[in-house]
Amino acid sequence: MSCVGLFGNSCGDRTSDNTANTSGQITQSTIEMPKPIMPTTAQETFASVCAVCHGVKGEGNLALRSPSIAGLPTWYVHMQLDKFVSHQRGTHPQDMQGQQMHAIAKALTPAMKNAAANSIEQLLHFPTTSALCGNSCKGEDLFKNNCIDCHRYNASGEIAFRSAPLTGLQDWYMVAQLIKFRNGIRGKIAGDEDGAKMHLQTGSMTDEQFRDVVAYIADLAQRYRSEP
Ligand code: HEC
Numbered sequence: 001m002s003c004v005g006l007f008g009n010s011c012g013d014r015t016s017d018n019t020a021n022t023s024g025q026i027t028q029s030t031i032e033m034p035k036p037i038m039p040t041t042a043q044e045t046f047a048s049v050c051a052v053c054h055g056v057k058g059e060g061n062l063a064l065r066s067p068s069i070a071g072l073p074t075w076y077v078h079m080q081l082d083k084f085v086s087h088q089r090g091t092h093p094q095d096m097q098g099q100q101m102h103a104i105a106k107a108l109t110p111a112m113k114n115a116a117a118n119s120i121e122q123l124l125h126f127p128t129t130s131a132l133c134g135n136s137c138k139g140e141d142l143f144k145n146n147c148i149d150c151h152r153y154n155a156s157g158e159i160a161f162r163s164a165p166l167t168g169l170q171d172w173y174m175v176a177q178l179i180k181f182r183n184g185i186r187g188k189i190a191g192d193e194d195g196a197k198m199h200l201q202t203g204s205m206t207d208e209q210f211r212d213v214v215a216y217i218a219d220l221a222q223r224y225r226s227e228p
């Protein structure tokens with residue numbers, strides 16, 4: 001019996017930005033990056049600093065290559081901000097987007113980090129949708145064989161494994177990160193044990209398989225909408 005994706009992907013209804021994101025080339029966006037303003041109180045950090053690139057609802061921005069961070073749990077936000085500060089993420093010369101976050105994270109005080117993480121956790125997450133024409137049936141096999149042990153049956157991540165919640169991230173962002181992990185642009189710095197797991201995991205995977213597995217994660221995001 002042929003397998004049909006659960007929610008039917010709507011393929012190709014985005015602009016050529018998709019190709020730029022999934023070609024394997026990590027290039028700097030040609031548009032000028034917005035300049036965040038430093039807030040006067042820590043509570044204003046999300047609105048004054050983070051929202052400039054991640055959107056007022058934390059929904060992300062394809063043109064800026066900034067992910068949807070709405071609803072990410074505080075432990076994961078702190079973990080990634082610490083990695084950006086400690087050079088474990090965002091210092092590779094080809095990681096233009098990570099370098100932006102490295103600069104931002106370094107400028108935050110502990111109070112600002114706490115306030116931003118709390119604001120982000122309270123935002124409603126945006127369930128992943130799929131427009132990259134991946135085959136979610138093949139993606140299901142890939143996910144069940146290679147990802148489920150760490151990211152859970154519903155791809156919601158697991159604090160015990162420090163694995164990222166995936167179902168609120170955009171498809172193009174996940175594919176871009178999987179390419180970065182595979183190509184050693186993320187997950188290869190000494191001390192980044194979590195990233196190293198992803199580098200190992202993606203080592204023999206193709207871009208097509210990344211699109212397939214992300215299509216299945218979009219299915220999971222719809223199926224478990226009430227379990228962010
Ligand atoms: C100048 C634009 C810009 C600003 C301002 C900005 N970010 Fe980011 N952020 C990005 C980009 C681009 C990425 C993707 C990095 C990558 O591709 O690895 C990112 C990634 C992240 C991630 C990693 C998400 C994940 O799923 O791993 C977190 C967490 C994050 N940002 C939090 C913040 C917080 C908190 C603030 C405000 C204090 C902030 N960002 C401000 C552009 C920005």
Ligand code: HEC
Pocket residue numbers: 142143146147148149150151161162163164165166169174175177178194195197198201213
């Ligand atoms: C051995 C455990 C493990 C396995 C197996 C695993 N992951 Fe991960 N994954 C992690 C951890 C830990 C992180 C956080 C990495 C970091 O801190 O940079 C992560 C991060 C990610 C990210 C980045 C999320 C973000 O917000 O930037 C994506 C996407 C991802 N994994 C997808 C997958 C997919 C798809 C598979 C299967 C092909 C998979 N993972 C298999 C542990 C795992």
